[in-house]
Amino acid sequence: MKAVASFSAFVGKTFAIWVILFAVLGFFFPATFKQVAPYIVWLLGIIMFGMGLTLSVDDFRELVKRPFEVAIGVFAHFLIMPTIAVILTRIIPMPPEVAAGVILVGCCPGGTSSNVMTYLAKGDVALSVACTSVTTLAAPIVTPFLVWMFASQYLPVDPMSMFISIVQVILLPLALGFIFQKLIPGVVKGAMPLLPIISVVGIVLIVAAVVGASKGAIAQSGLLIFAIVVLHNGFGYLFGYFAAKLFGLNLTKRKALAIEVGMQNSGLGAALATAYFSPIAAVPSAIFSVWHNISGALIANYFSGRTDEEQEDAVPATR
Template identity: 60%
Template sequence: MRMLAAISRFVGNTFALWVLLFAILAFYFPAFFAPAAKWIVPLLGLVMFGMGLTLKTEDFREVARRPGRVALGVVAQFVIMPGVAWMLCKLLGLPDEIAVGVILVGCCPGGTASNVMTWFARGDVALSVAITSVSTLLAPLVTPALIWLLASAWLPVQFGALFWSIVQIVLLPIALGLIAQRLLGNRTQAAIQVLPLVSVISIVIIVAAVVAVSQARIAESGLLIMAVVVLHNGLGLALGYLAARLFGLPLAQRKTLSIEVGMQNSGLGAALASAHFSPLAAVPSALFSVWHNLSGPLLATVFRRMDDQRPSDGPHAG
């Protein structure tokens, strides 16, 4: 188990490289990876189950301790990224399926990788975990509502179907993880040690499957989608930082909001797009997963060098 935990840590620390490597392999060998598309939803559910295993009572106490700052992070998450996505789709005149895919990933909650990036950046990890947890729990209502509001101009959107999918993919696995944690107590620690490995494998398979089934369309429109993804992520990171600065938050929390807003649960976006729209609509989420796992560590490295008067909390990938 110690060896497996060490491998898990190594794979978790090199997450971006594995995502990039298998996205490239899937593009050049699509026939090998395409059958994995049927596993997208179960794999994301497995990642969310892991999130439930790692959530702690302290994460929810943080919401009660600093409700204003958690609320600011959640509102910034669900206003900035969907708004930027809609603006880019309008300004660039994106085709319908690509536009819906960009808006969809923008309407997703924050990804759990943001917690690790916040720790590395010497941000406020407790606040990061609280914002990720609250935005994820609100996702079944907020994400379908935002997709319906912003994306209906391009393609029909079924609120009820999206709501039920997110309940199945997100809420139920998290609830099962919380129940397992409560029933098994410390016996879940062995599973938690290998969670980075499980999460990386799951996200890598999801990204590879989406790239494989859309290989021809990526070859045709991939540069355009990648440009939009880079702009979307970059504007999210910058506007998250500016929002925190506007409200007078200290540097550690400005770093936190930047990373929380800019890093999305792109696996959820890929799963929803594949289930309710088309393989092409899932491509922005897949490319976002590749890109934000490169931009996140780069930004965290820059943030880490910035002076900060407040010490960071310890690492927590919940």
Template identity: 80%
Template sequence: MKSLASFSNFVGKTFALWVIVFAVLGFLFPDTFKQVAPWIVTLLSIIMFGMGLTLSVDDFREVVKRPFDVTIGVLGQFIIMPLLAVILTKVIPMPPEVAAGVILVGCCPGGTSSNVMTYLSKGDVALSVACTSVTTLAAPIVTPFLVWMFASQYLPVDGWAMFMSIVTVVLVPLALGAALQKIAPSVVKAAVPALPLVSVIGIVLIVSAVVAASKGAIAQSGLLIFAVVVLHNGFGYLLGFFAAKAAGLSLAKRKAIAIEVGMQNSGLGAALATAYFSPLAAVPSAIFSVWHNISGALLANWFSGRLDEEDKAKISQTA
């Protein structure tokens, strides 16, 4: 069991590498990885179930203890990223399916990998986890509404069906995971070390399936979509950081909110785009999955060397 936990930890730390490898494999062997496409929703449900296993009451205590900080993070997530997506689709000419996909990934909640990146950046991890939890729970209502408001100009949007999908794929597995944690804590404790491995397998298979299904479109428009994703992600980090700074938050909190805003639950975006739009619309989410893990790791590394006086005092007390 210890060797499995060590391997799982290694795979989790090298997540970005595996996403890139499987994206390439999906492009090179589309017929093989297209077979994964019918399982995208199931894979995402398994990932969200794993997240439910790790949720704790303490995650939500942070919301009560620090409502202002969490509100800044949640509003940043659901205002900055959707508006950035809309601006990019207006400024950069792109096919309607791609535009809808860019907006969809911008309207998704925060991704769980943001919590890891916040930890690596020496940011406020508790705030990051609280923001991820709140945006994930709010997603069934907020995400379909935002997608309907901003993306219906490009493709028809069935907000109610999208709401039901997110409830089924996100909330139900989360609730089941949290319930199992209460019913069988010893079983969950034994399973938790393997969760990074399960999450990585799920995400890389989703990415490879989306890439395989859209190989032709990626060959034709891949560089354009990549450029849009890089801009979307980068400006998300930047505006998230300065929104937190404008709110008077400490550097550790600014790091958390910058990373939280810039990193999306792109697995959810890919699943929704595949189900309600087209395989091409899922490509921005797939590329986002690859890129935000690379950029997040680079940003975390840069952030980790920047501490304010409050952070230095905490480190000196624990030393």
């Protein structure tokens, strides 16, 4: 079991490398990975089930103990990222499918990778986990509404069907994972070392499947989509940081909210785009999956050397 735990830790630490590797494999071997596309929803469900296994009551106690700070994070996330997405689609010419995909990933809840990056950044991990949990639970209502409001000008949006899908792929697996944790804690504890491996496998297969199914679109406009994703993600970090600063939160909490706002559950974005729009609309989510793990590691490294006593008012780099 020690060997499994060590390998799992290695896979978790090198997550960004695996995502990049499988994105490249998906591009060069599209026929192989396109076969995974019908199972994207199932893969995401497995990932969310794993997240449910790790949830605890303590994660939600932060909401009771610090409702104001959690509310800032949740509202900042669902306000900043969709707004940036809409602005980018207005000022940068792009196909309607890509525009819908950019808006969709901007309307998704926080990604669980943000909790790891916040830890590496020496930020407020409890606040990050609470914000991720609340945005995830709010996603069935908030995400379809925001996508309908902002993306329906590009492609038809069925918010009710999207609501049902998010409940099925997010809430039900989360709830099942949480129930399993309570009913068979010994088995769940023994399986914990495997969870990072399962999550990484799920995400890299989703990314490879989306890239494989959209090879032509990526070859034609991949650089444009990449530039949009970099801007979207970078401005998310920047405005998340300043939103926290605006409300007087200390540097540790600013780090958490900057990362929490900038990082998305792009796996959900890819699943919804594939199901309701087109494979091309899923490309921004796939590229976001690759890039935000790289940028998250960079900004975590930057933040880790900053403390309240040292350069308290430093502005985070968005490189």
